[in-house]
Amino acid sequence: xxxxxxxxxxxxxxxxxxxxxxxxxxxxxxxxxxxxxxxxxxxxxxxxxxxxxxxxxxxxxxxxxxxxxxxxxxxxxxxxxxxxxxxxxxxxxxxxxxxxxxxxxxxxxxxxxxxxxxxxxxxxxxxxxxxxxxxxxxxxxxxxxxxxxxxxxxxxxxxxxxxxxxxxxxxxxxxxxxxxxxxxxxxxxxxxxxxxxxxxxxxxxxxxxxxxxxxxxxxxxxxxxxxxxxxxxxxxxxxxxxxxxxxxxxxxxxxxxxxxxxxxxxxxxxxxxxxxxxxxxxxxxxxxxxxxxxxxxxxxxxxxxxxxxxxxxxxxxxxxxxxxxxxxxxxxxxxxxxxxxxxxxxxxxxxxxxxxxxxxxxxxxxxxxxxxxxxxxxxxxxxxxxxxxxxxxxxxxxxxxxxxxxxxxxxxxx
Numbered sequence: 001x002x003x004x005x006x007x008x009x010x011x012x013x014x015x016x017x018x019x020x021x022x023x024x025x026x027x028x029x030x031x032x033x034x035x036x037x038x039x040x041x042x043x044x045x046x047x048x049x050x051x052x053x054x055x056x057x058x059x060x061x062x063x064x065x066x067x068x069x070x071x072x073x074x075x076x077x078x079x080x081x082x083x084x085x086x087x088x089x090x091x092x093x094x095x096x097x098x099x100x101x102x103x104x105x106x107x108x109x110x111x112x113x114x115x116x117x118x119x120x121x122x123x124x125x126x127x128x129x130x131x132x133x134x135x136x137x138x139x140x141x142x143x144x145x146x147x148x149x150x151x152x153x154x155x156x157x158x159x160x161x162x163x164x165x166x167x168x169x170x171x172x173x174x175x176x177x178x179x180x181x182x183x184x185x186x187x188x189x190x191x192x193x194x195x196x197x198x199x200x201x202x203x204x205x206x207x208x209x210x211x212x213x214x215x216x217x218x219x220x221x222x223x224x225x226x227x228x229x230x231x232x233x234x235x236x237x238x239x240x241x242x243x244x245x246x247x248x249x250x251x252x253x254x255x256x257x258x259x260x261x262x263x264x265x266x267x268x269x270x271x272x273x274x275x276x277x278x279x280x281x282x283x284x285x286x287x288x289x290x291x292x293x294x295x296x297x298x299x300x301x302x303x304x305x306x307x308x309x310x311x312x313x314x315x316x317x318x319x320x321x322x323x324x325x326x327x328x329x330x331x332x333x334x335x336x337x338x339x340x341x342x343x344x345x346x347x348x349x350x351x352x353x354x355x356x357x358x359x360x361x362x363x364x365x366x367x368x369x370x371x372x373x374x375x376x377x378x379x380x381x382x383x384x385x386x387x388x389x390x391x392x393x394x395x396x397x398x399x400x401x402x403x404x405x406x407x408x409x410x411x412x413x414x
Contacts, residue, residue, distance in 0.1 A: 016056030113177030117142030210255025
């Protein structure tokens, strides 16, 4: 055990020590370790990345906790507002929550891991009080937009500060961060401490069901400690007196689940909850049978991608990556794509990832404007889960080459 990491030997929800290995992805650099282009190569820490399943409650988790200061430093480059699907999702969340919960103008909405404030912006525009909690430089972007943001990590001390300065929250949101924070029971306790008696906790997390169905091993990285399904979430929330009220599957990050929870007996339970439990049972998530072939499918997809690239004409084999989400780092490093295969990766203007190297490689991240200026033969869609959205956009921007969609099964779009 090092000063920056510790093995996770027991289930993070039920404490069971009987964990089964589903997949080992190797020793990988944290997905946002991105040194500047042109810098001298220096030592970078790498950590084992293994996916495990608890034989007790069925939670799927990784086997190592890396310190948040390593994974989420102030220099953390991700900005949620650069992704249209996230902007649209958070606008829909605002419309849904304000209608379902009957919000009052005085209500406070607190977002954990608020990044650049994209989730909170619609609530603020709707006239509600908002507060973000964010440890990275993304909070500066939010503050520049006029969104009140507290710099720090979410914990009991932060909750005490928020209650002193802003009062209790009617809604606490955690979008794509609820599975990132160690000791989930302590997190739930802190959320309950912050929630008003009639308050609602809304989480959005990568959902285990589409991860398995579409071989999304690229969503596995050290930031994601847990991969929830509804059964595991219920096992986490119920001991704290919270019950699940409403469930919606959403398209973000290749397939996520939005879950509303409140203190028991406060609100009616929507039919969507029972329906999703039934879907999980049918898919084999409840008893784990649906995970049986996941490892072999991941290995097959890796081999197939290598074979596809090897089949290209050597005289017309220039490949550029399209977008640099965190998941791209897992794919690039697990598959073994280096700067001899992938010349560069393109990112949108304004991204904090521009002019950096992809983690664990010397593949530069450059402005997407270069795509029209210097046409590669192939564009590898690293945000492959939104290929239907990206392909027409890139065609309109002048790209004339072919597209590579790496998952679930590698294929070329002419």
